[in-house]
Amino acid sequence: MQLDIDFVRQQFVQLNDEPDFVFASNAGGSYVCNQVNELLEHYNRHTRVQPYSNYKSSSEAGAAMDRAKQDWAAALSIDLSELTIGPSTSMNTYVMSQAIGDCWRSGDEIVVTNQDHEANNGVWRRKAIEKDVTIREWKVDPDSGLLDIEALLPLLNNKTRWVFFSHCSNLVGTVNPVASITKTIKAHSAARVFVDAVAYAPHHISDLKALGIDGYAFSLYKVFGPHQGVMYINQSIRDELVSQAHYFLSGDPGKDFNPAGPQHAQVAACAGVLDYFKLLHSHHFNDSNIEMPQKLADIHGLIQQHENQLAAPILEFLDTHADVRLIGKATVRDDDRPPTIAFKPLKQSSQKLAQQLQDTGIGTENGHFYAHRLVRDLGIDPDDGVVRISLVHYNRQQDVAKILTQLDRALN
Ligand SMILES: Cc1ncc(COP(=O)(O)O)c(C=O)c1O
Missing domain, CATH: 3.40.640.10 (Type I PLP-dependent aspartate aminotransferase-like (Major domain))
Structure with a gap:
């Protein structure tokens, strides 16, 4: 079974505001589901x-x-x-x-x-x-x-x-x-x-x-x-x-x-x-007679599978690019790598790279993201910091395709 991404996206009205925009700053704050609004x-x-x-x-x-x-x-x-x-x-x-x-x-x-x-x-x-x-x-x-x-x-x-x-x-x-x-x-x-x-x-x-x-x-x-x-x-x-x-x-x-x-x-x-996750569960599993922790475990199983598919190609691209230093693990093999992906471009500033992505309609950022000690101890200037691409389960493969195309252009 796969996460029904169209159904997921119907639950977030903000995703329809700018259909071509790729929101890739979710770790700073996600969109709000309709149930909450x-x-x-x-x-x-x-x-x-x-x-x-x-x-x-x-x-x-x-x-x-x-x-x-x-x-x-x-x-x-x-x-x-x-x-x-x-x-x-x-x-x-x-x-x-x-x-x-x-x-x-x-x-x-x-x-x-x-x-x-x-x-x-x-x-x-x-x-x-x-x-x-x-x-x-x-x-x-x-x-x-x-x-x-x-x-x-x-x-x-x-x-x-x-x-x-x-x-x-x-x-x-x-x-x-x-x-x-x-x-x-x-x-x-x-x-x-x-x-x-x-x-x-x-x-x-x-x-x-x-x-x-x-x-x-x-x-x-x-x-x-x-x-x-x-x-x-x-x-x-x-x-x-x-x-x-x-x-x-x-x-x-x-x-x-x-x-x-x-x-x-x-x-x-x-x-x-939680109403949102309950709805996702009933849409995918059609079994209401189970407790919420199990529902969350079921639905997060689907979310992880989808998020792994989002993260894997970006990690592979960054890990194998000569002009990039990727932070953290490079694969999703162990199911322990959410699509929160930070990297340092080696031949230009993080600020410049992030700006280029933003100019093409990709919502991303650069900086230390308040992990100041980490960025400093990784030997990176915290003022310029890293570029962070952070996706969640409502992001799509077409978002990843756009990110990869624009990253390739911006890095070369
Ligand atoms: C890992 C981590 N811990 C703590 C915080 C702080 O959370 P809050 O903004 O709710 O104070 C953040 C915020 O970005 C974070 O990313």
């Missing part, structure tokens, strides 16, 4: 009041928000009390740096990477410095940008409190095997594990209990949804964390780590992302 519009037109009171529009507003939270908890296989929906992942990790870091003591240790986006990096480092905590850096291979578990082992010991890494870097575009890395961390230390999945979730929404992690975060505006950050914090470590809520709300799940307070309409609209 409908919920947002409904909320703003009909239930735009303070939610959770006992008059009609207010109780409907609260019910819409509750449905979104319940649906997401069920989709991720977590308890409702373990879910926070906050303004963004950067804000969620900033808040968690206070909640987690305020318990650190002088002499404790943490591990961060030089592969991560700064949202899963600087906040922990700053807190560690404030608390006299030793920062150990799990470094990427300076040529490929890949992380190797062997390089992590010497960094773990009985003082390690937390390890922070990503499910997939927004530039290396290669999946870090979270379950096995977490198992190794737990076998060699008592450390907790926090994973940034912002660049992974647009390609695969995970069953979180199966990963064995303690914290996990991703951003729905890159997963076809509203500008909100979804975060999981394992219930069993709650006592080790400092609530960031108003004192009279402290201990209230969902509020402890969201001092911004909920953005009502946006929270309600989060349900639309």
Whole structure:
């Protein structure tokens, strides 16, 4: 079975705005599916009041928000009390740096990477410095940008409190095997594990209990949804964390780590992302009697197959081009290479190449994409950075054909 790409594209009204335009900056923020826009519009037109009171529009507003939270908890296989929906992942990790870091003591240790986006990096480092905590850096291979578990082992010991890494870097575009890395961390230390999945979730929404992690975060505006950050914090470590809520709300799940307070309409609209995936599932599998995590696994199987077909020819072209340095793995063979593809042109600036692609109607960009440490440690000037072509499942083979034609022209 193949992903029905025409059906997929009918769910995104923005794809019809400019039919010849190739949107290849999805890792910066995806298009929004119709199901999300409908919920947002409904909320703003009909239930735009303070939610959770006992008059009609207010109780409907609260019910819409509750449905979104319940649906997401069920989709991720977590308890409702373990879910926070906050303004963004950067804000969620900033808040968690206070909640987690305020318990650190002088002499404790943490591990961060030089592969991560700064949202899963600087906040922990700053807190560690404030608390006299030793920062150990799990470094990427300076040529490929890949992380190797062997390089992590010497960094773990009985003082390690937390390890922070990503499910997939927004530039290396290669999946870090979270379950096995977490198992190794737990076998060699008592450390907790926090994973940034912002660049992974647009390609695969995970069953979180199966990963064995303690914290996990991703951003729905890159997963076809509203500008909100979804975060999981394992219930069993709650006592080790400092609530960031108003004192009279402290201990209230969902509020402890969201001092911004909920953005009502946006929270309600989060349900639309799962409505979209449910629709995709019923269209392809015609079996409604299964739980949401299994539906997501089924549909992501089709998405991965399609995304592999998008990524493979671009990776091959870039990997074999003499004037290009490709970052990350060069093949999709192991099913661990989403089509988030970054490269450095060797004979011209990234800025010039990106501009040439943009001039032909390909929406792409250059820069460090807030993975500043990574770009710097790969030996690339962060100001010019890399060119990033990031596709998702609504991209088509004809998009890839246009990208390859224009890349060939721009590079030669
Ligand atoms: C890998 C990764 N982590 C974290 C973030 C930050 O997410 P947000 O924009 O929701 O703060 C981004 C944003 O681009 C990202 O790509």
